[in-house]
Amino acid sequence: MVVDLVGVKMSSSVEYIEHHLTHNKTALPVGNSDFWSIHMDTFSVSLILGFIFLFIFILAARKAKVENPNKFQLFVELVLEMVDKQIKDIYHGGKSKLILPLSLTIFCWVFLMNFMDLFPVDIAGFINKTAGNPEAHWRLVPSADLNATFAMSISVFALMIVYSIKSKGFGGFLLEIFSTPFGIWLAPVNLVFQLIELFAKPISLALRLFGNMYAGELVFILIALLPWSSQWLLGVPWAIFHILIITLQAFVFMVLTIVYLSLATEKH
Numbered sequence: 001m002v003v004d005l006v007g008v009k010m011s012s013s014v015e016y017i018e019h020h021l022t023h024n025k026t027a028l029p030v031g032n033s034d035f036w037s038i039h040m041d042t043f044s045v046s047l048i049l050g051f052i053f054l055f056i057f058i059l060a061a062r063k064a065k066v067e068n069p070n071k072f073q074l075f076v077e078l079v080l081e082m083v084d085k086q087i088k089d090i091y092h093g094g095k096s097k098l099i100l101p102l103s104l105t106i107f108c109w110v111f112l113m114n115f116m117d118l119f120p121v122d123i124a125g126f127i128n129k130t131a132g133n134p135e136a137h138w139r140l141v142p143s144a145d146l147n148a149t150f151a152m153s154i155s156v157f158a159l160m161i162v163y164s165i166k167s168k169g170f171g172g173f174l175l176e177i178f179s180t181p182f183g184i185w186l187a188p189v190n191l192v193f194q195l196i197e198l199f200a201k202p203i204s205l206a207l208r209l210f211g212n213m214y215a216g217e218l219v220f221i222l223i224a225l226l227p228w229s230s231q232w233l234l235g236v237p238w239a240i241f242h243i244l245i246i247t248l249q250a251f252v253f254m255v256l257t258i259v260y261l262s263l264a265t266e267k268h
Contacts, residue, residue, distance in 0.1 A: 013225050020121055020221050022137040023145065039145055046142040049112040053105070083107055086255055091262045099261060102159075106152070107254040110209070113143040114246030117216050118239055121224045143249075144213040146206065153206035156257050160201070164264040201260055205253065212249050216242050 023039040060076040069077070083104045091099055119140055142148045165173045177194045178187040223235045 016225060017218075017221055019137065020139070020224075021218070023139055024137045039139075039147055041138045041140070042142045042145040042148050045116060045140060046109075046113065046148060049116075049142070050109060053108045053112060057104075057108075079108070080104065083254065087258055090255065090258045092266065094265070098159075099258065103254050103258055106257055107250050110143060110152075110253050111247060111250035113141065113148070114213055114249055116140045116142070117144070117213060117220065117242060117246060121217075121221050139217075141213055141217050143209055144217045146210050149206040149210040150202075152209075152253075153202035156205060156260060157198075157202040160198075160260050160264040163261050167265040201256075205256055205260075209249055209253055212245060216245060 024041040025037040026040050057076060060073055063070075064073050084100060087099055087103060117140075123140065139145065161173075164176075168176065175184075178184060178190055180190055180194065182190055184190075219238060220235070223231055223238065226234065
């Protein structure tokens with residue numbers, strides 16, 4: 001018998017793990033109700049975190065001053081300068097009004113999503129208990145949901161195609177697809193290689209973030225199964241180490257996005 005912090009009883013550790021790894025789904029009236037469904041926990045938490053990010057940076061922009069900036073402004077400027085430096089070092093596609101706000105949004109939003117992994121795994125139970133249904137499923141880490149990471153990576157994939165066509169023209173884009181890397185005489189082979197390369201980018205981008213965050217979430221759930229005294233002994237060091245992981249994964253997702261968009265604009 002396993003009992004979580006809000007008093008919900010579960011028959012075994014397996015049921016406890018499954019409960020904390022199950023999404024709150026709302027089925028859509030289309031086809032397979034399990035496949036065509038919205039993960040309300042992922043959607044809601046992502047939306048709230050997006051508004052938090054906007055609020056923080058809008059507040060910093062409105063209160064920014066040249067003389068005697070406060071620590072809050074200096075912190076925001078530090079993040080902005082870090083992102084801008086990565087763009088200057090990596091992106092070689094000329095001037096773009098989108099690349100900086102896109103990269104900044106990706107880094108901050110993904111970091112906030114990852115940061116939710118540091119909250120106790122049973123905190124969702126408090127949310128459900130407050131809503132009157134303590135046994136409901138609710139996951140707090142959007143980036144541990146494959147649907148969320150693939151949605152972001154597919155958006156990056158679409159931008160890659162748009163940037164490539166904008167930079168080379170539609171004819172130039174098709175020419176590169178059929179002529180790189182072995183020349184136009186091996187167009188079928190080139191097409192296969194190019195398609196593999198194109199689709200490998202969003203897949204690897206999504207799976208890298210998902211895999212790291214899902215594994216981190218699973219470790220926290222396993223620690224939560226231990227006696228209360230042992231949870232602090234293992235949970236605190238893992239949480240401290242996990243701060244590095246959540247920051248690194250947000251940084252990697254941002255950098256790879258910049259790299260992919262830079263490659264899309266380069267003429268081979």
